[in-house]
Amino acid sequence: MTEATSESDEVGGITRKSPPDGGIVATTPYSTFPRSQKRWITFIIGVAMMFSPLSANIYLPSLPLLQRDMHTSTQLINLTVTAYVILQGIAPAFFGELSDKVGRRPVYVISFGIYVAANTGLAIQNRYAALLLLRMLQSLGASATVAIGYGVVADIATPAERGRVLGPAMVATNLGPILGPVIGGPLADKAGWRWVFWFLTILGSVFLLIVLLFLPESCRSVVGNGSIPARGWNRHWMSYISGRPPRKRPGEEVEAVGLEKDSQPLAKRVKALLPNPWKSLRLLFQKDTSLVLSISAMFYMTYYIVQASIPELLERIYGFDETTVGLCYFAIGFGVVIGGYVNGKCMDFNYRATAKIIGFKIDKVAGDDLRKFPIERARSRFVVVYVLLHTACLAGYGWSLHQKIHVDCPLILQFGLGFLATCIVQTFNTLLVDIHRNTPSTAAASANIARCALAAGGAAVMQPLLGRLGEGVFFSVLGCVSGVPGWGLIFAIRQYGMA
Numbered sequence: 001m002t003e004a005t006s007e008s009d010e011v012g013g014i015t016r017k018s019p020p021d022g023g024i025v026a027t028t029p030y031s032t033f034p035r036s037q038k039r040w041i042t043f044i045i046g047v048a049m050m051f052s053p054l055s056a057n058i059y060l061p062s063l064p065l066l067q068r069d070m071h072t073s074t075q076l077i078n079l080t081v082t083a084y085v086i087l088q089g090i091a092p093a094f095f096g097e098l099s100d101k102v103g104r105r106p107v108y109v110i111s112f113g114i115y116v117a118a119n120t121g122l123a124i125q126n127r128y129a130a131l132l133l134l135r136m137l138q139s140l141g142a143s144a145t146v147a148i149g150y151g152v153v154a155d156i157a158t159p160a161e162r163g164r165v166l167g168p169a170m171v172a173t174n175l176g177p178i179l180g181p182v183i184g185g186p187l188a189d190k191a192g193w194r195w196v197f198w199f200l201t202i203l204g205s206v207f208l209l210i211v212l213l214f215l216p217e218s219c220r221s222v223v224g225n226g227s228i229p230a231r232g233w234n235r236h237w238m239s240y241i242s243g244r245p246p247r248k249r250p251g252e253e254v255e256a257v258g259l260e261k262d263s264q265p266l267a268k269r270v271k272a273l274l275p276n277p278w279k280s281l282r283l284l285f286q287k288d289t290s291l292v293l294s295i296s297a298m299f300y301m302t303y304y305i306v307q308a309s310i311p312e313l314l315e316r317i318y319g320f321d322e323t324t325v326g327l328c329y330f331a332i333g334f335g336v337v338i339g340g341y342v343n344g345k346c347m348d349f350n351y352r353a354t355a356k357i358i359g360f361k362i363d364k365v366a367g368d369d370l371r372k373f374p375i376e377r378a379r380s381r382f383v384v385v386y387v388l389l390h391t392a393c394l395a396g397y398g399w400s401l402h403q404k405i406h407v408d409c410p411l412i413l414q415f416g417l418g419f420l421a422t423c424i425v426q427t428f429n430t431l432l433v434d435i436h437r438n439t440p441s442t443a444a445a446s447a448n449i450a451r452c453a454l455a456a457g458g459a460a461v462m463q464p465l466l467g468r469l470g471e472g473v474f475f476s477v478l479g480c481v482s483g484v485p486g487w488g489l490i491f492a493i494r495q496y497g498m499a
Contacts, residue, residue, distance in 0.1 A: 030367035031156045032226040037216070038156050042165055044215050045149040046172030047207060048108065051115065052142040053173070055200060056084055057180025059135075061326075062193035069193070070128045080135045082456075087139035089452030093277035095144030096151065096445030100438075103219040103234045104152055105211070107144065112208040115141030116201055123197035138200075146173070147448055151441030154433045155218035156226075158367035159375065160351050162430055167344020170426060174340050177307070178333035181326045213237045221438075279439070283446035288435065295489050296428040297450040298482045299387075302394065303421040304455035305462050305478065306414065307332060312463075313471065318407050331411040335418025343423040347379065347430060354378035370434055376493050379431040383424060384490055390420040391483035398475025424486075425451075 033041065059081070067077045099107040118137035125131060149169060157165040187196050217223050217230040230236075283289045307329075314320045314328055355362050360373055397413040429447055436443035466474050 028225060028227075029365050030158045030225060031218075033156050033216070033218070038165065039168075040214070041152060041156060041216070041218065042169050043172070044210065045145075045152045046169035048112075048145040048211075049149045049169065049173035050176040051112075051145055051204065051207070052088060052139075053176030054180050055115075055138060055142050056081075056088070057177050058184035058187075058196055058200070059084075059180075061181060061185040062188040062196050065188055065193045066131065070131065072128050076128060080132050083132060083136050084139040085452060085456055087136050088143040089449050089456075090277070091140045091143040092147035092441075092445035092448045093280040096147035096441035096448075097277065097279050097439070099144075099148045099151055099219065099441045100221065103217050103222040103230075104148055104155070104441075105215055105217045105230075105236065106233050107148055108211050108215065109208070109233070111141045111144045111148075112204055112211065113141070116204040116208060117141075119197045119201040119204060123194050123201060143448075144445075147441045147444035149173075150429065150433050150444035152218050154437065154440035155220050158364065159370055159373075159434055160355075160362045160364060160368065161348060162433075163344040163347030163349075163351070165344075166347075166426070166430060167341045170340030170344065170422070171337050174333070174336040174422065177336070178330060181329060185323070185326055213241075277445075279442050280445040280449060283436070283443060284450060289432065289443070289446070291489050291493050292428050292432050292435070293447055293450040295486055295493075296425050296432070296447055297454040298486060299390065299421050299424045300451040301454040301458040302390075302478055302482045303336075303417065303425070305458045306394075306397070306417055306475075308459050309462060309466065310414075313401055314407070317401055317404055317471075328407075328411060328414075332414040332418040335415035335420075336422045339419035339422035340426060342419075343426050346382075346423070347427060350381040351378045354381060370437065375434045376431065379427055379434065380490055380494050383427055384487060386420050386423050387483055387486045387490065390417065390424065391479040393417050393420065394479035394482075395472075395476040398478075399472040401475075402470055402472035 031038070063077050063081075066080075067074060070077070095107050095111055114137060118134050118141055121134045122131065122138065125134060150166075153162055153166050153169065183199070184196055187199060214236055216226075216236055217234040218226065219234075222228075222234055223230050284293060310328065310332070311325050314325050320328070352362065354360075354374065354377055358374065360368075362368060393413050393416045397410055397417060400409045400413060429444065432443045432447055433440040469477065
């Protein structure tokens with residue numbers, strides 16, 4: 001017989017008691033946030049995550065105007081785009097890890113404060129050096145939101161419901177690449193490029209005010225499951241305005257873990273709170289994490305290459321002008337939006353199906369201990385089918401362009417590629433957060449580094465290879481380069497994930 005004593009488990013950044021048989025006693029909920037408040041939080045983080053792709057894409061129609069007004073070359077203006085992407089990969093390594101320590105709210109406030117200041121500077125500057133520097137600062141402020149957003153989802157949603165929570169957030173996020181060119185083109189054409197940045201300044205300021213007023217702290221190392229009152233800058237302003245400070249809910253308190261205790265020396269506490277980007281970089285070299293990151297990064301790279309090649313291909317093959325090319329982005333954009341929403345539902349369905357197959361009882365109140373559940377198999381269920389369809393769509397897309405088939409065909413395939421790539425990337429990003437349950441934003445930041453690095457490399461070799469191989473061969477090879485290793489990595493994850 002086992003000894004009749006209980007042991008303490010740390011799961012998802014909180015401390016809970018386990019009975020002698022190892023099952024989790026659902027005496028406390030995983031999150032005390034009511035469903036209506038979870039929806040509100042999901043909406044806020046979805047909009048926050050939209051700012052990075054929106055800022056990247058709304059800028060592109062202004063490039064010719066900026067080149068003319070700054071009296072510089074195309075190469076130097078394109079460098080402002082490259083600089084944005086580089087900071088897009090680096091920034092989450094600092095802010096994501098910091099948000100796991102001090103909380104989500106303070107980091108949102110810092111990042112959007114930087115973002116608003118950068119856009120204000122971009123709107124009034126007149127020199128290329130200032131444009132380049134402030135674009136980097138703009139990216140620094142906007143790009144951390146994706147990593148923090150995944151952390152918030154892990155804070156408030158049990159593994160069984162993360163797909164349902166993440167799906168709507170990703171819909172808002174994926175609107176950024178669609179809305180960016182649609183807003184940026186007419187705004188730059190009618191009002192001038194400065195109003196593109198004034199628009200972002202106004203939008204960022206309004207959103208920063210919403211965060212300050214309404215966004216509650218959710219970080220489990222700060223407020224546990226939401227039952228521990230937030231203090232200081234972790235507390236939203238409406239709690240001060242209403243005059244009713246948050247109180248502990250009797251019987252639902254969960255101890256927050258992860259921060260240094262107040263009894264520690266000040267210097268040690270300050271050092272512990274300093275962001276350490278090496279933690280995100282180190283995850284890239286962990287065996288299990290690297291497999292998940294590789295799949296996510298490879299299929300993001302293919303999506304980025306397809307998206308980046310659209311203007312040149314459609315203009316050269318079909319003779320489209322800039323406005324028509326911009327409208328064609330709706331195909332892949334809507335594929336991404338719908339894929340993000342549908343895949344959220346599918347992930348929760350796969351979780352429940354896997355639990356039913358193995359006879360695992362899902363704890364919808366306190367959340368499941370994923371050390372006792374094959375989360376890798378649940379998340380990757382049917383993903384091999386997605387990869388197969390993605391490979392076929394990519395090859396078909398290339399040959400439809402090569403044969404100059406009616407534009408409806410490549411646009412439909414663009415929709416399919418956006419849908420499938422989003423399903424694959426979102427699935428493995430969620431798995432990454434699942435397996436790094438105590439530091440979800442740090443893990444999401446490492447995924448961002450891998451994605452941006454591979455996407456930048458793919459974009460660099462895209463044009464030379466397209467010119468040498470042709471559209472059909474290039475996209476067929478690209479499908480094999482992502483699909484064949486993808487199948488092997490998925491097999492390894494499913495086979496050895498619980499080892």
